[in-house]
Amino acid sequence: MILVKNGHVIDPVNGINEEMDLFIKNGRISSEFKINEKECEVIDAKGKLVVAGAIDIHAHIAARKINSGRAMRPEEFRRVRQKTGKFRAAVGRTLLTAPAIGYEYVKMGYTTAIEPATPSLYTLHTHEELDSIPIIDKAALPLFGNWHLVFKFIAENDIEKLASFISWVLEKMKGYGVKVVNPGGVEAWMYGSNAHSIDDLVPYYDVSVRDIITGLIKANEMLDLPHSIHIHCNNLGEPGNYETTVDTMKLANGIRNNRRQVLHVTHVQFNAFSGSGWKDMGSGTEEIIKLVNKSDNITIDMGQVIFGHATTMTADGPFQFDLHKLLKNKWINLDVELETGTGVVPLIYRPSSPVHSVMWAIALELGLLVNPDKNVISTDYPNGGPFDRYPYIMTLLLSRKYREKEMERAHKYLQRAANLPSIDIERTLEDIVKMTRSSPARILGMHNKGHLGEGADADVVVYDINPAEFNPDKYREIEKALSSALFTIKGGTVVVKNGKIAGDIWGRTMWVDATLRTTAEIIEPDLEEYFNYYTVNRENYGVEERWMRRAERIEVG
Amino acid sequence: MLIIKPKIDFEVNVEAEITPDIATDLEYAKSFTVYYGKLEMSLAELFEVEKEGDSKVIVLEGDFSRVKWIGKGMLDGEIIVRGNAGANYGAFMKGGKIVIEGNADDWIGAEMEGGEIIVKGDAKNLIGCPYWGDLEGMKGGKIVIEGNAGNYIGEKMVSGEIEVRGKAGDFIGTEMKGGLITIHGDCGIVGGDMKAGEIRIGGIFELVPAFRETDDVFVGDVNVKGKGIVRVLTL
Missing domain, CATH: 2.30.40.10 (Urease, subunit C, domain 1)
Known part of the structure; x- marks a missing residue:
């Protein structure tokens, strides 16, 4: 007590x-x-x-990506954060070891974090990683946006089957919600192209990006899961991509849920560029901010970049390849068979770079102008920078003086390419509490948090x-x-x-069981056929609750 | 000047990040923290430390082949090793001079930015290389090996000079981006993924098969659109 x-x-x-x-x-x-x-x-x-306690809605703290990144970046582990003593050793600069993740989160008052992208084929490993992170509560969102079975059900226009499939996957993988990354694009990349607008088609399936997103929203609402679909839009990191983001957000039109949003658009900063190329790239936040503020079924998180070292890692294989070509830095690509892809590329955000400075400003514009009830602070760890710099972001939002000081450090191009210099708003402490506590809890459907x-x-x-x-x-x-x-x-x-x-305990891993809402029989023939040709036997696919350290089942239905 | 001698034969490695900065203050030097295996100790517990005059020079007498990290990040002054040296000597160093009169171990002058290292005997592998994962190796200064050297010399080197008077092993100037490497004797594979800079070799060597032959030099590595130069030294 x-x-x-x-x-x-x-x-x-x-x-x-x-x-x-x-x-x-x-x-x-x-x-x-x-x-x-x-x-x-x-x-x-x-x-x-x-x-x-604060909640990080989007941080790649476990799963295969961060571990591949750790293997590729031995130079990350020269920073010692805590030596072995009463508690475990903690090291890492932007890629932290599992103990360091738990310790650094609670030191700044975060007690829950969500791993937002786990390929189902490798989710057993994700849970092993999550189980090694001390103290905080966590959950993982399996990836759906480029899965052949999802394309198949959407091509058949069978939302009921899709909903059954989602609940089957969440139960098998002990997942919390539906993550979508560059829907259709990662699959198209396997044939050498990408998805550049929401009307692009997936090769060999007669479905467009639009169909995938609306289909998944409808299936998610049919199940009424605690969290809505969680989307990383197409065209991430390309100048002019704010139009795709706005188009994607408009797909939520007319679909509602009384408890929460129906579409969570993540790390919006990376998807809010204007311009036709890197030479005239600028902030494209204006339309996005208007749209989010007037809709009550869309929420976002910021995806702030922090000047200094970062490691980009997404399930967006084609984006990571483009970034590798652009930076000529080392790169890992991981294909996840019929489910998704992944890439990892290290990056340094420099205040002397015009593009990086504008990216820094874009996220702050979102943080200052989007209603705090619909916005969450994030860095898309480790894409925008290490999560232990969240206090820096909060302080920038709270203090105009600090922003001005940091703006002096940034490239002058920011002054004409971004709207940030003209924004006088200072967020209050209550706004910050909303953007780190109450909003993410409501968006994720965690009523006790x-x-x-x-x-x-x-x-x-x-x-x-x-x-x-x-x-x-x-x-x-x-x-x-x-x-x-x-x-x-x-x-x-x-x-x-x-x-x-001062204390080391094990947190819980939350997962959602929606199987009461669906009948597994209707997708049985499809699963049967799928596993006939898959690399992993159906019996060996998935994670059992008894293998997890402290699983908490959240039942819907 | 500080004279340092080991008190015992070390059973495990000692990590002593000493630089000539400590040479002017005997008490500070004696209490300087070093690691003997996992044990945290002071310099005076493991070594006999004597002071002669006020010059910024450290003389290491005896067998230092199990003592690592001497001269890490040093700015000026001089370190003389009268015997064999361990690994990582002069890593990250920015100025000053290290003279090793015996043989040296791996990682001599790793990621060094300036200054000079002279090894009068042989040196082992990874000379002037970047530590695992880093993108740039040696950025300046000069390393001279008067004997033979091992594998990996000047990997990802940006600037500066490495000279080996004897023979060398494989992987000379891999992913080199600038600077000069000279090997007077024979060596193994040279110039993989070389982008710029120059390698001069006096003996017999093996060039990766991705270099164009011009009138007097080889230019490559063409796989990475490199403009590095490999030149054969003639007498």
């Missing part, structure tokens, strides 16, 4: 922005008011900010920030306070004290 006394609690879900006590019992927030202080661990949070109401998971963070005397001009102090939490409590255990790891 823990009592957090006199802290200034900000909890937008329950409309709290005032001084109050929090009582934690059995790993949950309790509303009991007769508390015997002698039985509790008392934390005095007078004049400190108390919020729920992102708030501090009764029954919520006892993921509580105390920061050394006094909201009553908050001054955005003191940005160095804010960034420092956000980087090292005074206390992080995960599931009722104190895991961080004064920015240092």
